[in-house]
Amino acid sequence: MLSVRDLYVSYGGIRALKGVSLEVNKGEIVTIIGANGAGKSTLLNTISGFLKPQKGEVLFNGLRLGRQPAKIVKAGICHVPEGRLVFANLTVHDNLVLGAYLRRDRKAIAEDLDKVYGLFPRLKERMRQPAGTLSGGEQQMLAMGRALMTNGDLVLMDEPSLGLAPLLVQTVFDIIEEIRGLGKTILLVEQNAFKALHVADRAYVLEQGRIVKEGRACDIANDPAVRDAYLGTKSKGGGGVA
Amino acid sequence: MDMTYIQGILMLAGINLIAVLGLCLLTGFTGLFSFGHAGFMAIGAYIGALMTVPPSTMPGSIGGLGLPFIFGILAGGAAAGIVSWFIGRITLNLKGDYFCIATLGFGEATRLILNNVQTFGGARGWPGVPQYSTVLTVFVVDVIAVLFLANLVKSRHGRNMIAVREEELAAQIAGVDVFRYKMIALIVSAVYAGVAGVLFGHYMTFIQPKMFSMTKSTELTIIVIFGGLGSISGSVLGALVLTALPELLRAFDIWRLVFYGAAVIVIMISRPKGLMGGMELSPAGIRKIRAERRARLALKEEAAREAASGGRS
Numbered sequence: 001m002l003s004v005r006d007l008y009v010s011y012g013g014i015r016a017l018k019g020v021s022l023e024v025n026k027g028e029i030v031t032i033i034g035a036n037g038a039g040k041s042t043l044l045n046t047i048s049g050f051l052k053p054q055k056g057e058v059l060f061n062g063l064r065l066g067r068q069p070a071k072i073v074k075a076g077i078c079h080v081p082e083g084r085l086v087f088a089n090l091t092v093h094d095n096l097v098l099g100a101y102l103r104r105d106r107k108a109i110a111e112d113l114d115k116v117y118g119l120f121p122r123l124k125e126r127m128r129q130p131a132g133t134l135s136g137g138e139q140q141m142l143a144m145g146r147a148l149m150t151n152g153d154l155v156l157m158d159e160p161s162l163g164l165a166p167l168l169v170q171t172v173f174d175i176i177e178e179i180r181g182l183g184k185t186i187l188l189v190e191q192n193a194f195k196a197l198h199v200a201d202r203a204y205v206l207e208q209g210r211i212v213k214e215g216r217a218c219d220i221a222n223d224p225a226v227r228d229a230y231l232g233t234k235s236k237g238g239g240g241v242a
Numbered sequence: 243m244d245m246t247y248i249q250g251i252l253m254l255a256g257i258n259l260i261a262v263l264g265l266c267l268l269t270g271f272t273g274l275f276s277f278g279h280a281g282f283m284a285i286g287a288y289i290g291a292l293m294t295v296p297p298s299t300m301p302g303s304i305g306g307l308g309l310p311f312i313f314g315i316l317a318g319g320a321a322a323g324i325v326s327w328f329i330g331r332i333t334l335n336l337k338g339d340y341f342c343i344a345t346l347g348f349g350e351a352t353r354l355i356l357n358n359v360q361t362f363g364g365a366r367g368w369p370g371v372p373q374y375s376t377v378l379t380v381f382v383v384d385v386i387a388v389l390f391l392a393n394l395v396k397s398r399h400g401r402n403m404i405a406v407r408e409e410e411l412a413a414q415i416a417g418v419d420v421f422r423y424k425m426i427a428l429i430v431s432a433v434y435a436g437v438a439g440v441l442f443g444h445y446m447t448f449i450q451p452k453m454f455s456m457t458k459s460t461e462l463t464i465i466v467i468f469g470g471l472g473s474i475s476g477s478v479l480g481a482l483v484l485t486a487l488p489e490l491l492r493a494f495d496i497w498r499l500v501f502y503g504a505a506v507i508v509i510m511i512s513r514p515k516g517l518m519g520g521m522e523l524s525p526a527g528i529r530k531i532r533a534e535r536r537a538r539l540a541l542k543e544e545a546a547r548e549a550a551s552g553g554r555s
Contacts, residue, residue, distance in 0.1 A: 050414065073417035085412040087405070098405070102417035150417065 001026045001185055002047070002077075002154055007056035009039075009046050016042040018209040019056070024154065024187050029180055031188040031196040031217065033230055034206035040189040041082055043206070044156045047187075048072055048079045060154070074102050078152035082159045084143040088132030092123050095131050095142055099149025109149070116145040119178055137168035144175065148182070155179060157188045161195065173199050193230035197221040205230075249377055255485035256380040257441045262465045262481045263387050263474065264434025269463065270471040271395055272427040273407030275342045277459045278349025279435045282322040284454035285352065286436030287443035288362055290318030291371045294444065304361075304368055311374040315383070315440050322436025323429050330428045334421060349459050356451040367450030375445035383441065387434060392474055392524075394430070403427050404472070435462075468506060470516030475523035480516070 002024040009017040016039045024030045032040050045051045047058050049069040058065050065072050073079075078099075086095050096116060100109045117124040120141045126134060131142055140160055147155055160176070161169040173195050180186055190196035197203055203220040205213040213220060220226055261283055268274050291306060293314040298305025307313075333344040357365045394400050402423045405413040414420050443449040461484075469480025487505060491498035509517070521531055 048415070050411070068419065068421075069414045070417050070419040070422075073415065079415045081411055081415060085409050085415075087408050087412060089408065098412075098416050146412075147415070150415075 001061060002187065003059045004043070004047065005057050005059070007043070007046060007058070008054040009042055009051055010054055016209055017046070017053075020206070020209070020211055022204050022211065022214070024185060026153075026185055027180070027183070028202060029176065029186045029188060029200045031190055031200035031203045032206050033190060033193040033196055033203060035230075036191070038206040039209045040206055041158055044079065044158050044187070044189055047156060048077060070102075073150055073152065076152040077154045077156060078147040078150040080143045080147045080155065080157045080160060082162060084136075084139045086131040086134075086139050086142050086146070088130065090131055091128055092131055092134070092142055093127040096123070096145050096149050099146035100151070103151060108151070112149055112151060115182065116148050119148075119175065120145055137164050137171070140164065140172060141175070144179070148179065148184075154185045154187065157186060159189060159191060161190065161192050169195065193226075194221075251486055251489050253375065253377060253380050253445055255482050256384050257375070257438050257445060258462070258465065258485050259384055259478060259481035260387050260441065261435045261438035261462050262469070262477045263391050264431035264438075265462050265466045266469070266474060266477040267391060267394070267403070267434075268427045268431035269466050270473065270477070271400065271407060272403040272424060273410075274424060274427065275338075275463065276345040276431070277342060277456060277463060278345035278347070278352075279431065279462050280454040280456065280458035281349035281352035282326060282432040282435035283439035283442065283458065284356060284451065285322045285325055286318035286439030287449045287454070288356065288368070289321040289436075290314035290440030291368060291443050291449060292362075293317045294372055294374060295368075295370060296372075303370065304363055311379070311444065314374070314444065315437055318440035319433040319437040322439070323433040326429050326432030327425070330425045334424045334428065346456065346459070349454075349456060353451045353454055365451060367448055369448045371443050371447050371449060373444060373447045375441045380441055380445075383437060387437075388474060388478070395474070399423065399426060407472075464506065468509065468516055470519035470521070472520045473516070473518040473522055475527070476516055476518030476521070479518060483517075
């Protein structure tokens with residue numbers, strides 16, 4: 001469904017991605033794990049067209065994606081950004097309707113709205129409240145709901161568990177599985193490698209702008225080097241960083 | 243005070259208002275700050291003059307095409323709009339402050355080019371621009387400018403611009419073509435500034451690059467912020483008050499600009515969102531303000547009731 005080929009992206013003189021290639025097939029949950037600054041968010045932002053690659057291409061359903069973010073949304077890629085970014089002054093309901101900005105079919109929009117409210121009962125309770133008054137977890141749900149309202153087939157999620165209470169983190173991952181149940185394909189970027197590998201089918205490990213490992217999520221989760229670096233299940237002496 | 247003096251102040255306020263309305267769209271509704279809109283005014287003023295000044299008869303005088311005023315207004319606005327399109331292509335991808343600095347550079351570059359190119363008189367200026375601007379023309383242009391802007395911000399396009407201001411990335415994720423709406427806002431604001439420049443030149447009957455310096459650009463942006471971001475009526479009030487204020491302060495002689503500055507500071511402290519931040523003096527706008535006040539009062543009453551009942555139990 002999505003294939004990224006030999007992508008190079010720089011910020012000024014600094015190379016953030018150095019020849020990244022990956023595949024996402026329909027119906028999959030694929031996760032990209034890696035440390036801070038490995039280039040995870042850069043990769044998602046390039047797929048969404050917010051950043052321009054120096055080299056390489058992104059194919060969606062076999063077609064080259066245009067460079068304009070608006071066209072990429074229309075093609076069916078929706079993005080749940082890091083840090084949520086909801087319209088704080090608008091109500092929850094208006095934020096969701098905004099997700100359907102490019103769509104015209106009112107009936108389908110209303111159906112999807114019901115679906116989203118079904119998935120996030122909390123949002124339904126608070127539909128008339130300004131989005132800025134929601135808790136962090138609720139705003140994350142709103143950002144996910146808004147992405148679903150674009151009716152894109154591929155959902156890009158950037159650190160959905162960032163800054164959430166442990167209990168909510170589990171809820172977010174449950175929701176990710178439910179979203180897959182709606183027939184969506186998900187590309188998930190996460191620092192919480194343990195949870196991400198648990199929910200994903202396949203995984204890529206990104207280190208300093210390069211893919212260093214790829215495979216089935218359960219294999220990656222059992223890989224000794226990955227366990228050591230990202231899962232913290234075994235520490236070989238030295239100072240452990242929490 | 244005689245009538246012509248008051249009329250003159252009103253004309254200047256009306257001319258400023260046109261440029262301010264354009265900037266109101268760019269800064270107040272789309273969230274882009276500019277410190278170079280005097281450059282667009284200059285382009286409007288010079289192209290407008292080129293259209294209306296009669297052809298040169300004497301050697302040494304600068305001639306134009308001698309066309310009616312309306313062509314001057316249209317050409318001045320169009321020229322500023324076209325230039326803004328080029329400027330936008332190269333600068334609108336810059337983020338916040340960087341865009342602001344790029345506009346500053348554009349404004350100063352325009353002034354310096356006009357200063358050094360002798361075709362239009364260079365730094366000596368261009369005398370003999372016909373006095374076509376009247377209270378009536380300025381008023382008519384003001385009314386058209388307000389009506390067009392009020393409709394634009396209420397339209398789908400206007401709402402897209404507000405979305406860009408509120409949360410640019412989120413707007414992009416929803417599929418709003420952010421670059422396009424920034425471009426539209428920039429072009430409309432430049433056309434407004436250009437038209438204001440034409441009217442200004444044909445009011446002063448003399449144009450000089452010095453009139454369109456950074457001070458002018460800053461003055462326009464100050465008026466927009468003073469009037470309140472995202473409010474058309476605020477821009478109207480701001481243009482009237484801040485154009486008239488230096489005149490009212492003439493009694494203070496050389497101290498008047500000090501008092502002007504102090505007055506702006508006092509008002510900004512007492513009304514941090516500007517005179518009319520986010521509010522409109524229109525029937526719908528007033529209804530909205532009233533509804534919000536009612537909601538606030540209801541909330542307060544409820545809190546008071548809760549506190550009272552909580553105290554009893």
